[in-house]
Amino acid sequence: MKKQHYIYADNAATTQLAPEALKAMMPFLTEDYGNASGAYSFSRSARKALKESRETIASCIGASPEEIFFTSGGTECDNWVIKGHIPLGRIVTSKIEHHAILNSLGYTAFFSHGAAKLLPVDEKGVVSHSSLEAALSRKTSLVSIMLANNEIGTIEPVKELAYIAHQKGVKFHTDAVQAVGHIPIDINELGVDLLSASAHKFRGPKGIGFLFCRKDTPLNSFMNGGQQEYGLRSGTENIASIVGMATALMNCCENMKETTCKLNKMVSVFKEMIIGAIPEAVFNGDAYHRLPGHISLSIPGITGEGLLHFLDLKGIAVSTGAACNSKSTQISHVLKAIRLPISFAKGTVRITLGMDNKNEDVPIIANSIVDYCTKVKRK
Amino acid sequence: MKINCISCQKKDLDKNTIGINKKLLGDKIVNYYCMDCLADFLEVSKEDLLDKIEQFKAEGCKLFS
Numbered sequence: 001m002k003k004q005h006y007i008y009a010d011n012a013a014t015t016q017l018a019p020e021a022l023k024a025m026m027p028f029l030t031e032d033y034g035n036a037s038g039a040y041s042f043s044r045s046a047r048k049a050l051k052e053s054r055e056t057i058a059s060c061i062g063a064s065p066e067e068i069f070f071t072s073g074g075t076e077c078d079n080w081v082i083k084g085h086i087p088l089g090r091i092v093t094s095k096i097e098h099h100a101i102l103n104s105l106g107y108t109a110f111f112s113h114g115a116a117k118l119l120p121v122d123e124k125g126v127v128s129h130s131s132l133e134a135a136l137s138r139k140t141s142l143v144s145i146m147l148a149n150n151e152i153g154t155i156e157p158v159k160e161l162a163y164i165a166h167q168k169g170v171k172f173h174t175d176a177v178q179a180v181g182h183i184p185i186d187i188n189e190l191g192v193d194l195l196s197a198s199a200h201k202f203r204g205p206k207g208i209g210f211l212f213c214r215k216d217t218p219l220n221s222f223m224n225g226g227q228q229e230y231g232l233r234s235g236t237e238n239i240a241s242i243v244g245m246a247t248a249l250m251n252c253c254e255n256m257k258e259t260t261c262k263l264n265k266m267v268s269v270f271k272e273m274i275i276g277a278i279p280e281a282v283f284n285g286d287a288y289h290r291l292p293g294h295i296s297l298s299i300p301g302i303t304g305e306g307l308l309h310f311l312d313l314k315g316i317a318v319s320t321g322a323a324c325n326s327k328s329t330q331i332s333h334v335l336k337a338i339r340l341p342i343s344f345a346k347g348t349v350r351i352t353l354g355m356d357n358k359n360e361d362v363p364i365i366a367n368s369i370v371d372y373c374t375k376v377k378r379k
Numbered sequence: 380m381k382i383n384c385i386s387c388q389k390k391d392l393d394k395n396t397i398g399i400n401k402k403l404l405g406d407k408i409v410n411y412y413c414m415d416c417l418a419d420f421l422e423v424s425k426e427d428l429l430d431k432i433e434q435f436k437a438e439g440c441k442l443f444s
Binding site: 302303305306309310312313314375376 | 403405423427428431
């Protein structure tokens, strides 16, 4: 299915590599291939790039360079935190976390002899202060609440939640994979102890990410081997990808205000067009505290999967919150957690616009959705 | 049960044709189009629909054979 013009509107899944990032990576994929751990002068440029990239990333989130640990991406960061925090104990997290968190909890439960506590969310997907306060006990070793949800775009009140955890002497981790590079982040203002990030969500390369770990936060090593990453995450550094990640993040942070303004306008136009034509449609997540460019749309009477494939046939990429097989429709754990009625959950699609989208993409996407709904409902 | 196209009355639609109708129009539908009429109805090419069927088969969807 080759399309001359394809509208990519699934930027929460992954993003296009920034040209600036690719340019910065190229020398390290070609002539500057030295191992940063090498003792000879040939490795000097790799070592320098590693140091500067760590400093750049640290400056983008208000951290110190020695608090930044390079990983293979968000999933590794989340696994590392859940399985490597000290002392390993009971974890409090939420029902709408990414599976990189939720599917790692069994490991911790096994070794600490206690199941994790999954906090509920309200209909906007927000974790309440009171539910966290009630869940904390002397056995709690870590709280992990995502900064922004990938499916519905809601930004969690992480600053307040981290404060509550700290009052009880518990460390706080946030999975910020969807947020880094898209909303302003200052780890000191947020007050978190650990933060996960993934480069390909902010126009960096795939297979690289970073974990912020505050100086006073103990963490076991996750990958054993050499002394890379202060001995906590062994393995020869992926210099090209690290440089690409740092360049992409700097670029996103420098353009954040302008991008957010552009995306907010695009989302506003999209919502007006959809509500004007399909009044029964609803937009999920918090209306105000949400990721820029993120739209979770539910339309009763259709299937999100049907709409996704129809849009794909029209040259538009979005994703869905429910996938079906021949016997049943699997509703996502996030849509279940916000208690979205099943007719709406089945008809949910996620449209995530990014800085590469053009204003003219919006009416094309909206009109295609309206066209599909008209056809299906008329039938 | 033998199913005919709701539009052109083409007889005995096969499993893949019924499957692509369900995938694109919803699993609760009771009327089905043949491939040509479905392509016309959705204003897409028949070739693209056939590509979609191959995609679903590769994914292991049991609506297709």
